[in-house]
Amino acid sequence: MPIYKAPLADVEFVLDSIVGVKALSTLPGFEDATPDLIRQILEEGAKLCEEVLFPLNQSGDAEGCSFENGVVRTPAGFKEAYQTYLEGGWTGLSCDPAYGGQGLPKLVNTMLEEFICSANLSFGMYPGLSLGAYNALSLYGSDELKARFLPKLVDGTWSGTMCLTEPHCGTDLGLIRTKAVPGEDGAYAITGTKIFISAGEHDLTENILHLVLARLPDAPAGTKGISLFLVPKFLPRADGTPGPRNGVACGSIEHKMGIKASSTCVMNFDEATGWLVGEPHKGMRAMFVMMNAARLAVGIQGLGVAEVAYQNAVAYARDRLQGRSLKGTKAPDKPADPIIVHPDVRRNLLTARAFTEGARALGALVAFHLDLAEKHPDARQRQESDEFVQLMTPIVKALFTDIGFDAANIAVQVHGGHGFIWETGVEQYVRDARITQIYEGTNGIQALDLVGRKMGQDMGRLLRRFFHPVQAELEAAMDDDGLLEFAGPLAKAFGKLQQATALIAQKGMKDPEEAGAAASDYLRMFGLVALGWMWLRSVKAARAKLAAGEGDAAFLDAKVKTARFFMAKLLPQTGALFTTILSGARPLMEMEEAAF
């Protein structure tokens, strides 16, 4: 049976030492969000995840969702768990108080999302999608739509979806065929088929609000002719209760590799009534709002799986007795030593750990800038934070989901044959994590977003939001003898990242395939340097606390050692990535299509 405890101590370290969470409560609207309150909320959230959501993770995988006559049933216990979740007020944690939300920082919600995704990734999909719908509607919906629908999403009695993909198009939304025909009363009739709709149909809420991309009759071809519509499952009555059934129905659910307790639906729209969200033909803009928030959330899913996988790998490595330490018996009272004595087992565990803790720090920093971008009184800081978030979004999405998948596989590997058995519980993490590398834009698409959109934007201004602080912190660290062993390798990798950036920008200008060919290697390299930055910050903070005699010495000492592991064993991948980037597009492009 797998185990899970929310990593509250590490979250506190990250909030305090990496992010400087105290600054949050100085922002207008966040006056109450003191470190103390945040700690209390996260402790409550941890309990919910450990005690309510986690016990349903394996049973949810075994049972899956069922589909019969258009009705989708979630696995046993999900309905009750969702009710507990809703009653705890978790659905509206970071939502606008004007609509009933608690108005807490997104940073807090992000930390909570990690716990949820560790405990039960499938469950997390339902409120996660609702939050995506909330975001799009808040930003682009009319006041009337907002007043009518947002409170229902915030209190969790209704849920949301994002209906983008169609059978013939996922990445290339310009090919969308779903149609919207204007009616008499300002509403539209939506017709078409959407696939892979997470939470498209289920039994957790009394109504479901679909945000649907479709084409108006006068729409130009391609992505410039796509509009966004709100299509409820039940048309609300004047009193706000769900009224008559709308023309939207679930046609079937998918049989998937993982996240089996999350319903993935084919949704058929047959002249369903919907309302325009935002301007006609400007649906892609609103979609990108949902998408960018969703991409960060998917990155956090990867982090969540990585954490729970790591915890289970460690527990097994401590427990399983097999062989003796290469340096002689460590546990003479036992028939064999626990496998955690073996260097290769430690290599596996520390890989998962260094990636997970580094990702937690980076994820928190990005979420903190989400809050600054929204609430900081200084417009310049708002903009700079927004630019940082934009730049880091594809990196968080792709890097963290790769980390989640790798950590899940590490957990299986450490378990040996037992890892392959369903009952052990860790192979589920591999199957669940696998989708995170795919949905909300495959990780290859994230890489293209980084080199194609983010890199060149405003003459590289987004890049400076990363390069400048890293440069400054490196320079300071190089003068500190105690940090030199960490700053040295990071400076080397950072230098190569700068060179790679210049090279790709230059070559990509002449030949976009050069940028495309380098994209995935570049994103990985960027991500590794970003994690190295987080480890430099972590080790700096840990050393300062140790010197001052503050905090848990064993915890802080482990931070320093994990940072050393990261610099020695993981960051060097940047060297190989740099070499492959240098080799350019020709090795990819010269093969004739017919020869594959």
Place this chain on the structure above:
Amino acid sequence: MPIYKAPLADVEFVLDSIVGVKALSTLPGFEDATPDLIRQILEEGAKLCEEVLFPLNQSGDAEGCSFENGVVRTPAGFKEAYQTYLEGGWTGLSCDPAYGGQGLPKLVNTMLEEFICSANLSFGMYPGLSLGAYNALSLYGSDELKARFLPKLVDGTWSGTMCLTEPHCGTDLGLIRTKAVPGEDGAYAITGTKIFISAGEHDLTENILHLVLARLPDAPAGTKGISLFLVPKFLPRADGTPGPRNGVACGSIEHKMGIKASSTCVMNFDEATGWLVGEPHKGMRAMFVMMNAARLAVGIQGLGVAEVAYQNAVAYARDRLQGRSLKGTKAPDKPADPIIVHPDVRRNLLTARAFTEGARALGALVAFHLDLAEKHPDARQRQESDEFVQLMTPIVKALFTDIGFDAANIAVQVHGGHGFIWETGVEQYVRDARITQIYEGTNGIQALDLVGRKMGQDMGRLLRRFFHPVQAELEAAMDDDGLLEFAGPLAKAFGKLQQATALIAQKGMKDPEEAGAAASDYLRMFGLVALGWMWLRSVKAARAKLAAGEGDAAFLDAKVKTARFFMAKLLPQTGALFTTILSGARPLMEMEEAAF
């Protein structure tokens, strides 16, 4: 629906140009094994795999094996498919004619095994385990046991298993508790529980022969007190037909992540009658014979999955229309270009391809040396070939299974969301491939075998079987202008491998944890250089054929381009691995166990 065609053209290229298959028919006993005959056999084998085994792969995964009252049923169609397999004489292809086998080279069987594992990995487990039992019994069984049991394994009417693992021990077989008590008639009574027994119980054959590790009453502790026994499910009558049921029964089957059509059994032995195979307390030696053959076979499983995954990824990438080429529309008559135009999709496809074809070449070369080690008239050549096989066994097992898993994941990734859906068929490859990195010794254990046993053996003599030919071929290639672009990067990686070897040998002498810490990185580095060697041979042969106007020019041109991709995009990983090896054991070992 997934597709599969056996890669006959590439196999022919490998046999002809990498291995020099013609030499086989000059060996005593292999006179008939001409290239023509081998081609015919492989064409027949390809048909069997494509038409009989492959169509049962998805249905076998969906249905799985069932267990009821001790009886295991394989999925629908498996029994009939096994009958076809048996009637075709495939079970005894490389077995000794003295026992009814066809006496063909192991090389031929290895190529066939690749096809089987591409077509239906679960199915392949049943005859694969029988072959393992055949090997151990041939080498260590008494003449009486051989005469009585080998013909049944060879004609496939009976099957075999390897019963090693127990609930508390897998890697560390010294902990085995199963007991063997001598009886009156030279037989033994075997009692104990074995787990993870592939093909332990099933409905394909009329009898099952278990090769069981157990302890005699006077056995010394640890691995020096383990003996090997043959324990049939049904005790054979004098006429060779299965007689009374023996005291061995399947207690349950496992619910697994993949290879669901392969039964994985808990086997309970309760005073079951068995016969000693080989000498008392020398069971580990016989076990290693089974194990080494099995490790190569598992490596070939990885190759098989990689090939079928690659084929499906290519088919989808040609078919799926999404987006336009970065250099402008390529398919103006279609709503979008096929995704194979995109550099990142090509990077994925070529990664799978370069690894797969390189592994095929290396796997064939190792199998060729298996044949030389057995049949070559010159004792020195026999020994050198045996040493080469010993050295390469852990590399083939670990590297190829990592390649299989990675290629399977590439296929899923190229399919996008569709790859996560069961019906598409590629996520099964991920689930099936995952076990190959674990069983027959996890890949971490393979790495320890390489640095701990193989590296130092006879003052590094095994290593010379690899280093000498690579050195010689590199020197020749460096003088050839056309090969320089390939030989250059390989020479650099080879030099680092030599340095790493010296370093690990030196540091490992003083501190075995230094060798253990480097092991996995070193195996990967070694494997990449070995594949680079195969690509150098491939490109040399392809260029020679192109210059002579022989062969399929498009095929040969693709070889050269894939070699270029390998050198540019995959081989550079050796640089990072070298750096991590240099950083030593401290970053792994300094963390307190309690701090994990």
